[in-house]
Amino acid sequence: MTHSGDREPLLRQDSGEFEGGKEEILEMFEACYMNCLKFYYGKKERFIPKAVFVVISIFSIIFAMDQYKLSMREIESKECNDPLSECENIPFKETLVSPFYNYLQDFTVSYLNEQDTVKTNWIFFRLALDMISLCLLPKVISTVGTATVCYIDDPVKFKADNRSITTETYNDRFCEKNEMKSFEMVKYYLNENFENLIVTRNPYDRFISGFTEKCVNSLDENYCHGCGTDMRCFLQKEYRRLMRMTMLFPVYTVADTHFAPQTWYCDMKNTLKNSTVVRFSLHGVEKIKMIDDMLKFFRKRGVPERQLDEIRKELTLGKNHSSTTGTALREKYEKLIREDESIRRALHRIYYYDFLYLGYEM
Template identity: 30%
Template sequence: MAALMCYLYNETKFKEAGRQILKECHDVRFCAAKNEYGSIKHIRRKFNLQPDDWSLIMISRDPVDRFLSGFVDKCIRKPKGDGYCNGCGRNMTCFLISEYNRIKRQIEEDRFPRTFDDRHFFPQSWRCNLNQERQRYNVLHYSSDASGAFLDSLIPHLQAQQVPTSSIKFIRDQLSDGRTVHSTVDSSARQFLEKRLRSSPFLMEYVVRIFYSDFKYFKFPLPNGFQ
């Protein structure tokens, strides 16, 4: 979504620089510090906006899919070191138990630091001031399944904001041309861990406990056996 907004921020420069929406990532991004803000409050303050002045869109992902993608990408494919992934390395059981305990501890202490692990693995429903502004967000579901359903839900919002047809075509073509640089869905590690996770009621219970608010708020079905 950040890459898409970067393209719309300055379409001409984005194209002239030879950038591709699916190739943008946090470490190499065209709009770094240009159209990025740390909070909704920051945006409203900068542009002197009232709460209803802008339309808010949030992209959400099935919690199991999101966890597996993040774990494979951050803890297996590109591990940061001993201090990351809850100090568990590639051990998914260790990670899930540690993450659940971290969440409980932060709730009890009412203290929420933004560590690397927290940003990538904490519930999405904890972000973007959703505890106060849920009714203002249009939530779009994203999936690893390349079915086009996400694009079909996104494009009407672009049209409603009068994004030119040519720009929408560029976005559609770009997003239909493969996967992001972080994609893990076709990797053998992802397939192995997904089979292990979904076949373990013990591990799935931790996933449901951690992401229960995401399942409910974003209207994703709970896994089999947890309905």
């Protein structure tokens, strides 16, 4: 799973004036002057007075700033300023966060020898007969999924290192070297002789899990854009950030990577229809079905029954360290979402296409 760290946001935070300051403008002038000082007319070298280039530079920068402001106004005109509100002046579908955005393209690559390490949102392993790829989505059994695949890959070494599937952590995971970034890389290294598994989660459930872990229980107040435990504040800011990403460029912070739509991951535009999809759950019969579906997938790819029995035992009895299921805190926010129509409206705007393409009811 890719953990990008909490990087400085790349998005523009407001719609104010140019924030570069005099120093940056002077640097731009100087660069323009040095690059444009000389030109040739036939074979004779001519020099243009510096003042002319300064004037040209000033007008060029002013023009660029104006174009940027116009671009931002165009973006803002298509936005719903407050995702909690009705936004009656804009058709509802135009206020939705787009699906299938190609997110998390910052990566390092290796050739997967014993010394190399790759940090990404895909994991693969080689079996004697067939191979498997598992798409890892933040807040969707990603740590446990990584550990499960790791155990299948080499159960002897996994157990010898005193590991267990449900006690693995991201920072100390056993099979980091088995990870890779893109689906194209997976196809290249596995020679297309594999099947892909995607475990999805109800968007409401995933959001609550992320919010309680990252915004409420976290010791870092900066994770959730300074909103703390204020869900309405967080939804307003995260919605704005996600909308800007689809129109400008991606941003990678802890909050963004944990709350971005599931359809933004794993190249789902191309992989969803050709993958085995399993629904995540930690409740009753739905949890049993999830485990059964995962084991059916692994069995089809040749995983021995003794390993499947161990996986079933771990997934049935164990509980991952980051799980918030069943806590009073989680129930509090579940109730808030049920009772607050404006919060549900904002969630629909962010995750509408997750509900649609992954088959969950709003």
